[in-house]
Amino acid sequence: xxxxxxxxxxxxxxxxxxxxxxxxxxxxxxxxxxxxxxxxxxxxxxxxxxxxxxxxxxxxxxxxxxxxxxxxxxxxxxxxxxxxxxxxxxxxxxxxxxxxxxxxxxxxxxxxxxxxxxxxxxxxxxxxxxxxxxxxxxxxxxxxxxxxxxxxxxxxxxxxxxxxxxxxxxxxxxxxxxxxxxxxxxxxxxxxxxxxxxxxxxxxxxxxxxxxxxxxxxxxxxxxxxxxxxxxxxxxxxxxxxxxxxxxxxxxxxxxxxxxxx
Numbered sequence: 001x002x003x004x005x006x007x008x009x010x011x012x013x014x015x016x017x018x019x020x021x022x023x024x025x026x027x028x029x030x031x032x033x034x035x036x037x038x039x040x041x042x043x044x045x046x047x048x049x050x051x052x053x054x055x056x057x058x059x060x061x062x063x064x065x066x067x068x069x070x071x072x073x074x075x076x077x078x079x080x081x082x083x084x085x086x087x088x089x090x091x092x093x094x095x096x097x098x099x100x101x102x103x104x105x106x107x108x109x110x111x112x113x114x115x116x117x118x119x120x121x122x123x124x125x126x127x128x129x130x131x132x133x134x135x136x137x138x139x140x141x142x143x144x145x146x147x148x149x150x151x152x153x154x155x156x157x158x159x160x161x162x163x164x165x166x167x168x169x170x171x172x173x174x175x176x177x178x179x180x181x182x183x184x185x186x187x188x189x190x191x192x193x194x195x196x197x198x199x200x201x202x203x204x205x206x207x208x209x210x211x212x213x214x215x216x217x218x219x220x221x222x223x224x225x226x227x228x229x230x231x232x233x234x235x236x237x238x239x240x241x242x243x244x245x246x247x248x249x250x251x252x253x254x255x256x257x258x259x260x261x262x
Contacts, residue, residue: 047105052107063206063240064090070203070238075193075210076108078099082242083107083209093206096196098189100132101209102144114148115189117163119165138181149192168195172231187224188212194228204238205229213246222247 027036055063064087073094076086084107087093097111099118116123116139128135139148139157143204152162165184172195173183186192190210197205212222226248229239241247 052080053109054086055087059085060087060090062089064239065236067093067204071201072204072206073197073202074206074208075190075197076111077190077207079207079209079211079213081209081244085242086208088208094202097191098193100128100135102138103132103135111144111146113146114144115193116148116150117189117192119151120154149196163192164196164199168192168199171195171199185224185227188221190221190225191228194225194232198228198232198235203239204240205232206240207245207247208242210241210247 029036067090072092073096074086075096076083077098078101084103086095088095088107088109092110095110097108098115101108102111102114122128123139124136124261127133127135136156139160142148142157142159146159148157148160149163150157150160152160154160169182169184173185176183186195190207194205210225212219212225227245229248233239
């Protein structure tokens with residue numbers, strides 16, 4: 001019977017990001033020679049934050065030009081493939097964050113609004129996702145002094161705002177009924193964030209840190225996210241995602257016999 005090859009994870013220098021997909025990873029090495037054997041995804045939030053790259057200057061300059069004169073918001077999630085690429089240092093761009101992203105100030109440098117749409121028992125937990133501690137305390141203290149969208153106003157969260165669900169639904173779904181029932185189609189916080197951007201007539205939406213490409217990011221949420229992006233585009237909103245984003249991405253149905261130009 002073959003024996004497994006002993007492996008070990010190196011130190012700080014072996015935490016990096018995948019050159020193919022951009023995912024934060026650690027290098028796993030073979031014990032017998034110390035050489036790299038394979039990558040494994042980083043799980044602990046602090047380890048991930050240490051290796052996330054900022055936006056490169058050339059792309060940042062192009063995006064700055066595209067935003068000129070447009071009411072722009074950057075919606076920022078926690079997928080490590082692109083969350084740190086958001087324009088935190090750019091003036092005139094609103095930054096919207098969500099959930100426990102505030103726990104990673106190494107890259108999440110500021111925000112203008114926050115979204116915590118989960119049920120009370122979720123955001124009151126002392127230890128939240130990604131091993132984040134003290135999320136409830138952060139919501140209460142709110143040192144950035146920004147509005148926090150929740151399902152409804154909570155006295156324990158002084159800057160909380162009840163999400164304007166009926167206004168958003170009336171704006172977006174007024175022409176659609178399932179039988180006699182008005183539809184409410186929100187399967188992720190991204191959908192709620194897009195709803196506010198549409199309601200407030202933002203002209204450009206940039207989406208960072210969202211992939212919805214695997215079970216950890218709940219692939220069943222992807223269709224809804226793509227609906228909201230499509231609706232925004234239909235209203236004339238410019239939408240930008242980073243180059244390797246998996247949202248609105250697929251192989252061309254029917255094949256590509258015409259070649260790259262088709």
